[in-house]
């Protein structure tokens with residue numbers, strides 16, 4: 039297959055093409071400076087560590103964090119979400135009243151959130167509330183507020199649905215979490231680099247994100263920003279934080295346990311993980327090669343800004359919605375308002391399985407789009423599309439008007 043002939047509309051899975059410069063940065067780093075950072079103290083190792091530190095700083099700035107030592111590299115969003123969720127809940131025990139730690143999540147979550155929470159629920163470690171969304175694909179923050187109990191420890195929510203593209207009201211959920219002394223973990227898989235994110239303004243305690251989607255870096259990259267309400271590991275064992283809950287103050291420990299332990303390249307004499315972020319959470323050799331590529335993705339984003347790309351993707355989404363929303367051959371899922379979406383649209387064509395539409399697009403039109411459940415079975419159950427799912431089209435910054443025309447023409451031909 040000639041890659042250059044493929045029209046790629048699967049950017050919600052991973053972006054393609056990557057930003058100009060990413061492949062070159064990877065090749066150069068591999069050829070010239072691919073030492074293991076921090077491990078040896080020689081100049082190449084120090085240079086690799088410096089490169090990591092620079093990317094930490096740039097990511098921290100991008101998300102409006104205040105301490106780049108709290109920017110922890112991960113393999114992908116899933117890895118970061120495991121660090122966050124297992125980190126927060128791993129130490130939890132039933133309260134004095136025998137109540138399990140309570141977690142609130144939503145029907146819009148990806149399996150990287152829902153599978154680990156479901157496993158903890160089945161194992162009797164947590165109580166879980168999964169709030170629903172409305173017909174347009176938005177979670178009502180009021181539903182999250184109403185679900186909070188004195189045992190609620192954590193709210194985990196996606197910033198935008200990876201099926202519908204709908205951008206959730208993270209600011210309102212963050213405010214509610216803060217008012218009730220609950221930690222807020224935001225899954226920014228579909229929004230990091232796609233819409234502006236301020237950890238501070240959104241009151242996010244744990245931000246999990248990929249480097250390989252809208253940050254335009256390679257696969258194998260991602261991160262977790264750990265907010266200041268999670269104390270430094272050294273203080274954490276004894277740490278408590280004073281938080282408000284329904285008019286009375288309660289005291290809650292908010293230690294984040296290292297989910298992956300191992301070598302960190304620093305002081306090897308200690309028997310336990312080093313007690314400083316980011317190393318506390320970063321056991322094992324990091325993906326320096328991928329992070330060098332991610333730096334080139336950040337170059338693109340810093341140069342071009344997020345607003346222009348968002349406008350481009352939303353304009354494409356609007357064109358698709360305008361074309362199919364009132365056409366009886368198509369069923370659109372989620373809001374018609376493209377300004378409330380990132381670059382993703384899911385729909386079905388009457389008389390077709392979504393997998394058939396996906397394979398006709400691929401084999402007859404050289405168009406890549408994603409059919410199925412998109413790792414989000416609860417969302418598809420909510421919209422009545424489980425188990426076949428839907429077809430998701432997700433434009434990215436480099437899709438052209440001609441490619442969009444080709445997609446719409448192909449869909450029209452398939453729908454007959």
Ligand SMILES: Cc1ncc(COP(=O)(O)O)c(C=O)c1O
Nearest residue numbers: 114115116148150196200227248
């Ligand atoms: C909303 C959401 N969360 C989590 C993930 C998992 O991301 P990753 O593939 O980076 O682990 C995805 C992937 O598509 C996603 O869309």
